[in-house]
Structure formats: C-alpha cells, structure tokens
Amino acid sequence: MVNDNQFPKTLQACIQYFSDELRCITFLANIRWPDGKPVCPNCADKDSTYFLVNQKRWKCRGCKNQFSVKVGTIFEDSPISLSKWFPAVWLICGAKNGISSCELARAIGVTQKSAWFMNHRIRLAMTQGSFEKMGTEGGAIEADETYIGGLARNMHKDRRAKTIMGTGGAGKQAVFVLLERHDKGSKVRAHVVPASWQQSARDIIRKVVEAGSTIYTDEHYGYRSLGAEGFQHAFVKHAEYYVNGAVHTNGIENFWSLLKRGIKGTYVSVEPFHMFRYLDEQAFRFNERFGDDADRFLTAMHEVTGKRVTYKKLTGKEDTRPEAPVGGILPDGWL
Numbered sequence: 001m002v003n004d005n006q007f008p009k010t011l012q013a014c015i016q017y018f019s020d021e022l023r024c025i026t027f028l029a030n031i032r033w034p035d036g037k038p039v040c041p042n043c044a045d046k047d048s049t050y051f052l053v054n055q056k057r058w059k060c061r062g063c064k065n066q067f068s069v070k071v072g073t074i075f076e077d078s079p080i081s082l083s084k085w086f087p088a089v090w091l092i093c094g095a096k097n098g099i100s101s102c103e104l105a106r107a108i109g110v111t112q113k114s115a116w117f118m119n120h121r122i123r124l125a126m127t128q129g130s131f132e133k134m135g136t137e138g139g140a141i142e143a144d145e146t147y148i149g150g151l152a153r154n155m156h157k158d159r160r161a162k163t164i165m166g167t168g169g170a171g172k173q174a175v176f177v178l179l180e181r182h183d184k185g186s187k188v189r190a191h192v193v194p195a196s197w198q199q200s201a202r203d204i205i206r207k208v209v210e211a212g213s214t215i216y217t218d219e220h221y222g223y224r225s226l227g228a229e230g231f232q233h234a235f236v237k238h239a240e241y242y243v244n245g246a247v248h249t250n251g252i253e254n255f256w257s258l259l260k261r262g263i264k265g266t267y268v269s270v271e272p273f274h275m276f277r278y279l280d281e282q283a284f285r286f287n288e289r290f291g292d293d294a295d296r297f298l299t300a301m302h303e304v305t306g307k308r309v310t311y312k313k314l315t316g317k318e319d320t321r322p323e324a325p326v327g328g329i330l331p332d333g334w335l
Helices: 013-019 021-032 082-094 102-108 112-125 157-165 198-208 219-229 251-266 272-287 293-301
Strands: 050-052 056-060 141-148 172-179 189-195 214-218 232-236
Touching: 013 082, 013 293, 021 082, 082 102, 082 112, 082 272, 082 293, 102 112, 112 272, 112 293, 141 198, 141 251, 157 198, 172 251, 172 272, 172 293, 189 251, 189 272, 198 219, 214 219, 219 232, 251 272
Parallel strands: 141 214, 214 232
Antiparallel strands: 050 056, 141 172, 172 189
16 A cells, blocks of 8 residues: 555654645555455446546446545545545544644644534544454453543532532433453443443443453442353452452553543533544544554544544434444444
8 A cells, every 4th residue: 555664654744745635545545445446336336447637536437427535434525635634533543632623623724613523523433343242362351430521610509419419420421431451452442321321331241241251340339240140250449449469440540531631631521412432532542552643543544434424413413323333333322
C-alpha cells in the first residue's frame, strides 16, 4: 500500500503526506480494494470499473454508474476533502484525552458543527466489535461499573438531595466494563447499561465471557451470583483493601481515570444518548495503546468501510438505536 519509509509518523508529516487529494484517494482505495479492482456499489462488478482522472471518481462500464472512494465509508456524502479528514482521524486516534469539536474545527479549518459530525463518524470507525469470547486464553477478567455525570455540587438542590440520599448515581449514566488481562497488554469492552445495571451486567458477562473463567470484581452484591453461574469469582473489599494478590480491579480503575479525564476535561458534558460512542473512542485508544499514532491511524482507517451514521440519526431525528458494529457484538439498546 505505502512504503514504510515514506509513511508519516507524526501529525506534521501526516498533514504534508496527505495534502494531495489524489494521494488520499489512492491510499483509501488501496485499503478498500487491496487487489486493485474497485467494486461498483451499484452492480458489484469489479472487472468493468475504470478511473476518471479529472473527476477523481470511478465509472462502471456495465451499469454506467459513477462512484467515489468515499461511498460505503464513514466519509460518504461529505463535502469535506480527504486531505482534511485524514488529519482529523490522526488527531482523534492519538489524543489521549480526546479532542473537542471546537479544537478540531480550529485545527483543520471547518465549522464546529462539521467538526462535531466528523468526530462522531470517526468514533464509529473506532468501534471494535468481536464475536470472540473473553477468557478463552486463560487470562483473568476484571469487571466493574461506574456512573458518568455531573458533580453533585453543580446540581440543582433537589437533584443533589436525591443523589446524596441515593446510590450516588441519580441522574447519571451507568457504564459497565470488562477487562481481560494479557501478558502483551489487557483489553477492555465497554457497555452502556441501565441505572439498575446488575442484571444487565450479569447478562453481558454470560454473553461475552467464556464459562469457567476467573472474574475479579469489587464487593458489590450484584456480582455475588457469578460463582454459582460457573465462573471462578473472587472480589476485593475497597473499604478495607484494594489488592489481594492477583485479585483486584486496578486495570479497570486505570481505564476509568482515562475515560473520566477525557469527558470532564475535554468534552465537559456528554449526552447519555451518545455515551456509547465516547466509550468506543476511549476503549479503542486503550486497546491500541502499545502502538504509535501511525499504528492507531492505520487501524482506524481499516475500519471505515461499511459503517455510516447520518446527521439526523446523531441528532435523534431518525431511528435512535446505536449502529451495529460490523462483525461484532450488538451494542446495548440495539435489540
């Protein structure tokens, strides 16, 4: 696809390398059609397509349909050039705490509204779905939940009273995460769950964790039945200690700190409607943390095909179900 010695390793080099739109088109086309034969999206013919240099599009001799490299990707129907899209993908994949739409708009020269839409499209490409169950390689699993939302001191006094008197999650979004420990680095899967998350968490564990796996949690009563369900369950009592040999949830605590730092410090406020998108974004960077920015960029670019979200859907004017990741586990709320 590209010569390793030529491919950019920094943001500055990325901007220079992809400043030519034709190079961007060639790069994306090589990812989509590695055999060098673009497939017509109208008739699926790949032997009758040819490139129109002036239009920077392909045309099919069979059905006479013209199509661009953006069709069938997160870039479809976007008037913004790929020479701006690619640095945007590089930025959001490499920004440890995320990048706001205002910051992205200033960086690449688009409106804040366009940058917001671009951010969500890129987050869709960062979704990592998998049918493979966790724990199949013998690694222990950590499980934990948290609530994402505003600080109690910033709430209205009536809402603050409910929060203080309740569980601490009143008016917040519940999030549940599983982390699989590996010698080469742990991986996470994050899920948005209802406020009464206990049953949902157990359902997710049964769905994505191999039976008989070792699961470490805190002392919450919602996890107490895991041992009776065929899992090797051990827990820590955070009121007394955080680590008991290999039993701890510190890996997930690390993920929580990164997630909340990004939401509070960069995005400030996140609608529950979009929470799963921000989880996908942070889970992607966490799971790909051992590579460099170029590695994360390439990983995301290989996932842009077959995923699309419209502005109407993002703003709640279409079907409000989250997108189903290609080849992956359906997000909560899809069924």
